[in-house]
Amino acid sequence: MTTPTPMDPAARPVRLLVVDDDPLVRAGLALMLGGADDIDIVGEGADGTEVAALVDRLRPDVVLMDIRMPGMDGLTATESLRARPDAPEVVVLTTFHADEQVLRAIRAGAAGFVLKDTPPAQIVDSVRRVAAGDPVLSPAVTRQLMARAAGTGPRDDRADRAGRARQRIAALAEREREVAVAVARGRSNAEIAATLYLSVATVKTQVSRILAKFGFNNRVQIALLVHDAGLLDDDGAEPAT
Numbered sequence: 001m002t003t004p005t006p007m008d009p010a011a012r013p014v015r016l017l018v019v020d021d022d023p024l025v026r027a028g029l030a031l032m033l034g035g036a037d038d039i040d041i042v043g044e045g046a047d048g049t050e051v052a053a054l055v056d057r058l059r060p061d062v063v064l065m066d067i068r069m070p071g072m073d074g075l076t077a078t079e080s081l082r083a084r085p086d087a088p089e090v091v092v093l094t095t096f097h098a099d100e101q102v103l104r105a106i107r108a109g110a111a112g113f114v115l116k117d118t119p120p121a122q123i124v125d126s127v128r129r130v131a132a133g134d135p136v137l138s139p140a141v142t143r144q145l146m147a148r149a150a151g152t153g154p155r156d157d158r159a160d161r162a163g164r165a166r167q168r169i170a171a172l173a174e175r176e177r178e179v180a181v182a183v184a185r186g187r188s189n190a191e192i193a194a195t196l197y198l199s200v201a202t203v204k205t206q207v208s209r210i211l212a213k214f215g216f217n218n219r220v221q222i223a224l225l226v227h228d229a230g231l232l233d234d235d236g237a238e239p240a241t
Contacts, residue, residue, distance in 0.1 A: 013038050014131040017060035019045040019077070020093065021069040025116065029064065032120035039127055048072030051081055055088060061131050064114075066093045067105070075105050082109030082217060089130045089218075107224065109217035112136035134188075135220045165228035168214060176213075179206040183219050184226035 016039055020026050026044050033039050042058045045051055049072045051063065063081065065074040078090045090110040095117075105113065111130040114123050126136040172180060175196075182192040189203045196203070210222055226232060 013040040014062060014127060015040050015042045015058070015060045016127060017041075017043050017045065017051075017054055017058060017063045017088070019048070019051055019054075019063060019069075019074065020066040021046050022066075025066070025093075029123070033064075033124060033127065036124050036128075039124065048074055048077030051077045055081065060088045062089045062091060062111075062127055064091050064093060064127065065110075075108065078105050078110050079108040091126060091130050091136055103224075106218075106220050109221070111218050112220060135218050161228050162230055165225050166230070168225060169229045169231070171213060172210065176206055176210055179203060180210055180222050180226050181231055183207065183210075184223040184232055186223070 016033060018026055018029050018033070018041060020029070023046070026046075030041055030044070034041050042060055043054050045054050047069050048065075051065070051072075054060075055063070065078055067074040069077075074092055078092065081087050081090060087109075090105070092105045092110050092113040093116055094113050095115065112126070112135040114126050114136060118126075129136055169177060169180070178196055179192060182195060187195065189200050189207070192198070193200045193203045198206075207219065207222075211217070211219075214221070214225065216222060216225075
């Protein structure tokens with residue numbers, strides 16, 4: 001086994017941009033995140049209007065983005081940023097567990113969210129996970145967001161969304177569908193591999209194929225599609241057909 005060199009991407013610290021309109025919050029985040037050897041805070045922003053220029057100049061791997069800011073809110077900034085090629089991952093900051101705005105951010109391509117009162121060690125871990133390609137939504141929080149999504153909008157709109165989701169799911173091969181459902185249950189690649197008797201590398205390949213087929217940015221979007229299609233019931237099992 002070779003030792004990673006400083007040029008190896010695996011050894012490079014995660015480049016993080018912090019965007020929040022409250023200077024005290026930014027200072028607190030910089031303090032807790034700056035102490036991690038594998039995270040490098042490359043810059044700070046105070047409003048969503050600054051994000052595009054900061055990303056162009058600083059090339060962060062992850063943007064930690066507040067939702068509520070006075071000029072351009074974090075949701076609009078996230079939607080704009082994630083529409084760009086080679087966009088950094090985005091984790092939104094919020095004070096709510098099941099805010100419909102968080103759902104909008106995830107549908108726009110954010111990798112997840114953390115609460116502002118989350119313990120420092122968990123915020124650091126969240127940044128690491130997002131940089132590694134994993135969402136930072138726990139299964140419990142994912143279920144809350146899905147429940148909010150299911151309960152919003154007119155009934156006809158929800159029915160239309162379910163129909164469209166089922167049509168999209170139908171385009172998946174059987175194994176891809178099984179992996180998609182497992183992702184929606186909040187299982188890690190290792191857990192999916194053990195459940196479906198696959199290698200972790202094969203699971204990663206399957207997830208990548210699903211993302212590519214749907215034009216998704218992250219696993220949470222897969223989970224929301226599976227939920228919209230009605231493939232999960234309340235206890236996390238697939239409904240009988």
